[in-house]
Amino acid sequence: MTTECPFEPNVIDAVTSDAWTESLRAHVASCDDCAAAAEVAPWMARFSGIDAREHILPDPAVLWLKAKLLQTSAAVERASLPITRLQIAAYLIIAACWAALLTWKSSALQAWINHFSPGHMILGAAGAEATASMSLTVLLAVAILASATVGVAMHTILAEE
């Protein structure tokens, strides 16, 4: 049998209140479950009562307020999820563009950067020569990517604030 013995609650009550009846005694003698319940019921009753003191519980008003605040912040988080995803995508695209540009024009960029080294500066060859070593398209790409990077970073900072 896997169903609860219908007398089990009565047995627990009888043990804790010491109100046995003859029929209940007879039942306990023949029911293993009720006998086991009767064996531990007095101890459980005593155990549950040993700390019968007043315990200071959190104020329900504070809990209510905290729960509402948590709900609000969760709603804000849910609402901002598409924006966060877009930002992540933007960062990934920009990073990929930078990587592609640096790989594709690495030697030209290296040469362009070298033109600004102190040696070249002293020789006075930095300005026009440096610009000439870089195509206008690459310079434009660098400028656009730099602006996009700053733009996305500013958006992230402002969104968080």
Add this chain to the structure above:
Amino acid sequence: MSAMPFGAAVRTAAPLRPERSMDEAAFEAFYRKTAGGIWAYIYRMTGDAAMADDLLQKTFFKFLRSNPSIADDDHLRRYVYKTATNLVFDHFRETKRDRARAYEWMPAEVRPDRGDLRHDMARVFADLKPQERALLWLAHVEGNSHEEIAEAIGVKAKSIKVMLFRARKRLGEMLTKKGLAPEVTR
């Protein structure tokens, strides 16, 4: 902060079905009715008052997040007990190793077996498995039916009879072994 009675017995029921959302006053009334019993349950499961406070708050946060209706108190109580049980079991899973180690290294004078009856009783109860503690507390202190216990601890209702029998036998053996078994007058 308000004082709440400790260990008030409650009955539990089935999952929530939002009908009319609970307002603050209804929540406060429900909380005052159930929180004492829930706290006592969590406290006896964990043996840690601070943890009981923490898990009680988490239980009611989850409860409020579920957008409770005010239709049926029994349903709400069932839901709260189920949530509390899940949180307590999660807590045990998270801290299983830490607890074992902490007790090993605890100085003898601060271990919970300091000789007085209260600590002996707490120690015996703590030596039971978490599921056995939940079964015994819900059956004997909260007076829940097997079906209600099954819902709270997340097992099939027909398994409860055997599980509860084993838990009672185990507790009985432990009490006899420690000389704490009370005399049953039948």
